[in-house]
Amino acid sequence: MTEPTTDSPASPLDTLIDGYRRFREGGWKTQREKWNTLSEGQQPDVMVIACSDSRVDPSQIFDVDPGEIFVVRNVAALVPPFETTPGHHGVSAALEFAVQVLKVKEVMVMGHGLCGGCKASLTQSLHGAEPGEGGFVANWISLLDEARNDVASKMGTEGRDAERAMEQAAVRVSLDNLMTFPCVRSKVKDGSLRLRGAFFAITDGVLHVMDEETREFSPAV
Structure with a gap:
């Protein structure tokens, strides 16, 4: 037996x-x-701000070795605007370290398809939730409220087209917020730092890069 x-x-x-x-x-x-x-x-040339989503690991997507990119990940790959109010400013601290200490040459904000944070922003599904029950996420993605209203007024709040528009709008919001940081703004103006926008589509594995003038996304060549 x-x-x-x-x-x-x-x-x-x-x-x-x-x-x-x-x-x-x-x-x-x-x-x-x-x-x-x-x-x-460490001497990375690039900082990547990406989503915490387990499906979009920047090191894997860009096939880089340890030490090549400085990565910060959070819900929806968001950068809050510059502020000096008391609190714990994790993204701001990482950004400050990358720009001022590591002196990276580029900062990339990479959004992605099927982003739960962006969808929650678009549908307002967590609106009014208490901390511990979705309230922390709701407060964080409120950074997208203005962009969300614009997307919703043009495309509604349901369907993949509206969701992708929201996901790409979130990248633009973070790029705009980056420019509110004095250390970033001064370095961008003197040419020592460049800001990039990108979008990774999980469904087909295609990386899209944002045109700096039109702010539209197209597949990376």
């Missing part, structure tokens, strides 16, 4: 540890010289 197995299913931590072991045997060993260099400091 076969004895019943007592092995329990792998936990999420077990899965992560398995991945770590593969990394130690692969990327860590094969790029040991690069890791030695990185242990002395």
